Each structure stands twice: as C-alpha cells, then as structure tokens.
Amino acid sequence: MLDRRTLLAAMAVAPIFPAAAKSDHIPLAMEARHVQMLFGCAVRADQIFADRDFQTLVLTECAEITPELELKWDYIEPIKGQYNFSGADALADLAARTQLALHGHTLLWHDAIPPWAIVALEREADWASIERYFVAILPRYQTTVSTWDVVNEPIDVMSGDKGYRTSPFYTAFGPDYVARAFVLARQYAPTAKLFINEYGLVYDTPESRDKRAALIKLIDALKGRSAPLNGIGVQAHLELDQQHHFNADSFAAFLNEIGRRGLEIRISELDVKENQTELMPDQRDERAANAVRDVLAIALSNRAVGTVTSWGLSDRYSWLPEAGGNAGYNRGLPFDTDLEEKSLYRAIRDALRHRQK
Ligand code: G3I
Numbered sequence: 001m002l003d004r005r006t007l008l009a010a011m012a013v014a015p016i017f018p019a020a021a022k023s024d025h026i027p028l029a030m031e032a033r034h035v036q037m038l039f040g041c042a043v044r045a046d047q048i049f050a051d052r053d054f055q056t057l058v059l060t061e062c063a064e065i066t067p068e069l070e071l072k073w074d075y076i077e078p079i080k081g082q083y084n085f086s087g088a089d090a091l092a093d094l095a096a097r098t099q100l101a102l103h104g105h106t107l108l109w110h111d112a113i114p115p116w117a118i119v120a121l122e123r124e125a126d127w128a129s130i131e132r133y134f135v136a137i138l139p140r141y142q143t144t145v146s147t148w149d150v151v152n153e154p155i156d157v158m159s160g161d162k163g164y165r166t167s168p169f170y171t172a173f174g175p176d177y178v179a180r181a182f183v184l185a186r187q188y189a190p191t192a193k194l195f196i197n198e199y200g201l202v203y204d205t206p207e208s209r210d211k212r213a214a215l216i217k218l219i220d221a222l223k224g225r226s227a228p229l230n231g232i233g234v235q236a237h238l239e240l241d242q243q244h245h246f247n248a249d250s251f252a253a254f255l256n257e258i259g260r261r262g263l264e265i266r267i268s269e270l271d272v273k274e275n276q277t278e279l280m281p282d283q284r285d286e287r288a289a290n291a292v293r294d295v296l297a298i299a300l301s302n303r304a305v306g307t308v309t310s311w312g313l314s315d316r317y318s319w320l321p322e323a324g325g326n327a328g329y330n331r332g333l334p335f336d337t338d339l340e341e342k343s344l345y346r347a348i349r350d351a352l353r354h355r356q357k
Contacts, residue, residue: 234267
C-alpha cells in the first residue's frame with residue numbers, strides 16, 4: 001500500500017484517486033496546511049480497513065483522524081478489566097505509518113460509559129475505575145495521540161444542574177469531576193493537548209446562548225484551579241432547518257471569548273443534517289455547502305481555530321441515524337457515495353483558501 005508521504009509526493013505531481021481526477025482538485029489536508037491548519041475526519045476501523053478506496057480518500061484528504069468509536073470507554077472496556085484495544089491499535093498503527101495526527105475521542109462521555117461502570121459510579125462514586133481506565137489507555141497511545149477530548153459534552157442548561165450535565169460523573173463527584181479528569185489526564189498524557197468537546201454552540205438560540213455562557217464559566221473555573229485545559233472542541237453538527245438561527249456576529253464573539261483565554265479551538269464533528277430528499281442532489285448539496293460556508297467563514301477568521309474535523313468524510317458512511325444504514329440518504333459530508341467531491345468539499349476548501357496566512 002502507498003504510504004501517506006508517497007501519496008502526497010505523488011499528488012504534488014498528479015492527482016491519483018478518482019475524485020482527484022478533476023484537475024483542480026486539491027486535498028483538504030494540503031489546503032489546510034497552507035494556512036497552518038489541520039483538516040481531518042472521524043473514521044471507524046471496520047469501515048476504513050474494509051474499503052481500500054475509502055481508505056485512500058481519507059489518507060489523501062486528511063492530516064488527522066479521529067476514531068469515531070474505538071477510543072470510547074464502552075468500546076475499550078466493555079467488561080470490567082477486559083480491554084479491547086483492537087480497533088484503536090489498528091487506527092493508531094495506520095496513523096503512525098502514514099504520518100497522520102490522531103485525535104483521541106473521548107475519555108469521559110456520559111453516552112459511552114460501560115454499563116458496569118455506571119453501576120460502580122452509582123454505588124460507590126468509584127473514581128478508581130476512572131483512574132484505571134485512564135492508566136490503561138493514555139500511556140498506550142502516548143506517542144500517537146497528540147490531542148484528547150478529556151470531557152465530552154459536560155454542559156446541559158436545560159435539565160442539568162447549574163449548567164452541568166447531571167451525568168453519572170457529575171452525580172458521583174459533583175462539578176469537581178471535570179478538573180479532576182484534566183489533572184489525571186495530564187498525569188498520564190504529559191505532552192498531549194487536552195480539550196473539552198461540546199455541542200449545541202453554533203446557533204444563536206436562547207439555549208445555545210446559555211450553553212455558551214455555561215461553557216465559558218466552566219473554562220474560567222478550570223483556569224481558576226489551574227486545570228491543564230488546552231482547548232475547546234466546538235462540535236458543528238449543522239442542521240439545515242436550524243441554519244436560520246446562525247448569527248455570524250454572536251458566533252464570532254463566542255469564539256473570541258474562548259480564544260482570548262489562550263485556548264485553541266477545534267471545529268469538531270462538522271457535518272450537515274439535511275435529508276431534503278424532495279430536491280435534486282445538486283440542490284441538496286448546494287444548501288448543505290452554504291451552511292458550511294457560513295459557519296467556516298466565521299470560524300476560520302479566528303486565529304485560535306487550528307483544526308477542522310469532518311464527522312465522516314463520505315456519504316458512503318454517514319453516522320446520522322437517518323441514514324438508517326442506507327449510504328447517501330443524508331448528503332451532509334464533503335464526498336458522495338462514489339467518493340467524488342461535492343459542493344461541501346468546495347465550501348471547506350474555499351474557507352481554508354480565504355483564511356489569512
Ligand atoms: O456495532 C454495533 C452493532 O454490532 C449493533 O448491532 C448495533 C445495534 O445498535 O450497534 C452498533 O454499534 C453502534 C455504533 O455506533 C456503530 O454503528 C452503536 O450502537 C452506536 O451507539 C454508535 O453510535 C456512535 C455514537 O457516537 C455513540 O458512540 C456514532 O457512530 C458516532 O458517530 C457518535 O458520535 C458522537 C460523538 O462521539 C460525540 N458527539 C456526537 C456524535 C454523534 O452522536
């Protein structure tokens with residue numbers, strides 16, 4: 001198999017994969033690198049290792065991969081003390097061989113706690129189970145994972161408590177669990193950059209305004225305790241029927257709030273929920289691309305934003321539940337089911353090109 005260095009060298013001369021057959025196709029990784037950014041995507045081991053064309057697309061377009069499932073606690077330790085590193089090891093090996101950055105997603109997430117650990121957390125507020133998990137995973141990927149989502153989606157302003165999601169972690173340890181997790185992660189991943197990753201921050205609704213404020217408050221609380229927080233992942237699961245709530249000024253102001261606290265920003269989990277099956281594919285693609293254009297125009301004008309991660313790369317493998325197993329049901333990713341570039345690819349490419357060096 002061609003390694004990434006060979007692929008990139010070859011691409012400097014001539015495009016080599018089907019989507020690149022268009023003479024003006026430039027991989028997003030290259031566009032991003034020109035402006036000192038990283039472009040990456042989420043991948044699943046079962047998909048990328050079974051589909052060589054898709055693997056080639058990922059290796060061509062991306063400078064970073066994020067395991068979509070394989071580093072989550074419920075995947076890694078489904079039974080207490082019995083670890084399953086197969087998927088994560090395979091992806092880490094691929095990343096190392098092809099010089100991709102590997103983003104670690106995610107250590108503490110309320111939606112990926114193995115059932116036995118939920119019981120343990122409820123029964124005895126068992127921090128030891130968390131520490132064992134961090135010890136098992138962080139040193140193992142110390143040389144491959146350069147950035148970690150330490151806490152995923154800790155904010156809930158609707159049914160939470162003082163802005164915090166009442167997750168099993170919060171219920172067991174109170175708000176302190178976030179700082180404790182960062183300190184512990186730093187202990188076992190001394191060189192990685194450590195992030196909080198949160199959703200529901202892009203649109204300008206009463207809920208998202210509260211959510212932004214709660215996140216900033218959490219950041220300040222962590223900084224007040226000198227917790228080793230390096231950045232924020234701003235998830236960008238865009239939705240066409242919410243796009244009218246996008247307000248460029250308020251989004252820019254929110255990103256500035258994060259950036260001026262000295263934190264890096266990842267635009268994480270970019271995709272568009274569209275599913276406008278009554279329209280022609282080109283029309284659907286244009287609408288999805290426009291949503292991405294609006295959001296990235298603001299995001300990439302902020303110097304704190306260093307990475308854009310697409311949540312999947314091709315509609316062949318969309319995570320969206322509406323996909324219902326049917327590839328292409330949702331057209332919210334940069335490449336279609338034939339791995340051909342779409343307007344959404346061009347929206348990301350253009351946003352990167354417009355970024356000031
Ligand atoms: O592989 C099993 C299969 O064997 C089983 O038959 C089937 C029955 O439900 O489940 C399959 O596993 C599913 C897995 O995706 C693979 O399809 C899990 O149930 C399902 O929960 C899992 O969903 C993932 C979800 O996180 C939970 O881990 C999505 O793929 C993934 O895209 C999604 O990603 C999250 C981010 O981590 C955090 N932000 C939101 C984002 C979207 O929800």
